[in-house]
Amino acid sequence: xxxxxxxxxxxxxxxxxxxxxxxxxxxxxxxxxxxxxxxxxxxxxxxxxxxxxxxxxxxxxxxxxxxxxxxxxxxxxxxxxxxxxxxxxxxxxxxxxxxxxxxxxxxxxxxxxxxxxxxxxxxxxxxxxxxxxxxxxxxxxxxxxxxxxxxxxxxxxxxxxxxxxxxxxxxxxxxxxxxxxxxxxxxxxxxxxxxxxxxxxxxxxxxxxxxx
Numbered sequence: 001x002x003x004x005x006x007x008x009x010x011x012x013x014x015x016x017x018x019x020x021x022x023x024x025x026x027x028x029x030x031x032x033x034x035x036x037x038x039x040x041x042x043x044x045x046x047x048x049x050x051x052x053x054x055x056x057x058x059x060x061x062x063x064x065x066x067x068x069x070x071x072x073x074x075x076x077x078x079x080x081x082x083x084x085x086x087x088x089x090x091x092x093x094x095x096x097x098x099x100x101x102x103x104x105x106x107x108x109x110x111x112x113x114x115x116x117x118x119x120x121x122x123x124x125x126x127x128x129x130x131x132x133x134x135x136x137x138x139x140x141x142x143x144x145x146x147x148x149x150x151x152x153x154x155x156x157x158x159x160x161x162x163x164x165x166x167x168x169x170x171x172x173x174x175x176x177x178x179x180x181x182x183x184x185x186x187x188x189x190x191x192x193x194x195x196x197x198x199x200x201x202x203x204x205x206x207x208x209x210x211x212x
Contacts, residue, residue: 004035008163010141010153012043013069013092014061014103016207018152020174022089025154027180034156038085040077040137041151042070065103068125072108074134075124076117087115098209158192166191173208 009025011018025036044066051059069092076084091111101107109122124130141153144165155165166187175183190196 004033005157007034007036008039008141008155009036010039010041010137010151011089012041012066012151013073013089013096014043014066015151016097016209017150017168017170017172019093019097020172020207020209021152021154021168021170022093024171024174024180024183027174027176028184031178031181032184036086038082038089039141040070040074040085040134041141041153042066042134042138043150044070045135045138046142046147046150068105069103069108070134071124071126071128071130072112072121074130074137075121075128076112077137078130078133079121080117084115084117088112088117091115097207156188164188164191170203172205 007025009022011022013019022036025034028034029036044062047054047062051062054062073085073088073092076088088111091114092108095101095107095111095114096103101110105122105125108125109119112119112121128134141155142149144155144163145153145167149167153165153167155163158164169183169187171183174180190199
């Protein structure tokens with residue numbers, strides 16, 4: 001049996017678009033010979049040098065709600081191994097985005113309980129000795145695509161032995177079945193073209209979590 005192709009996926013649990021894309025990638029896992037490896041990014045780190053340029057509501061969200069969850073997630077990784085990230089991200093994202101509970105301390109503590117991780121990880125909410133690891137994980141992802149994008153970042157092996165990396169795709173609702181597989185195949189085809197830079201179209205609605 002051939003070894004599965006690794007797909008590296010960088011996420012911030014706060015980002016609804018990363019959440020939609022992550023559910024799509026998990027759907028693709030059922031139809032293509034891939035295996036997702038989860039990594040932490042941080043919208044707070046990404047934007048910390050340009051807070052003055054951001055709308056007040058978004059700036060306040062980054063300053064008050066974005067740090068705690070990623071600190072807890074990186075602590076979980078460092079103390080319990082990277083293999084816990086997928087289930088923890090699913091628990092957090094389900095509560096944040098599908099159930100609308102918001103990125104509060106009580107919600108994150110409940111998500112830890114959902115996946116059998118110790119509540120003591122909440123001690124990292126306000127500060128963590130693992131901030132260097134958080135920043136290194138974030139930088140590893142962002143270095144692959146550049147500072148002009150956010151979450152998620154996806155990287156897959158390329159034909160030349162290097163990696164093909166891209167931001168997104170931003171998609172809502174997350175496609176299912178063969179639609180998910182076709183989008184995956186097409187995304188890889190486009191991203192693998194040397195010199196390809198960007199493709200966009202008009203977005204008319206926010207994230208749709210109804211089919212997750």
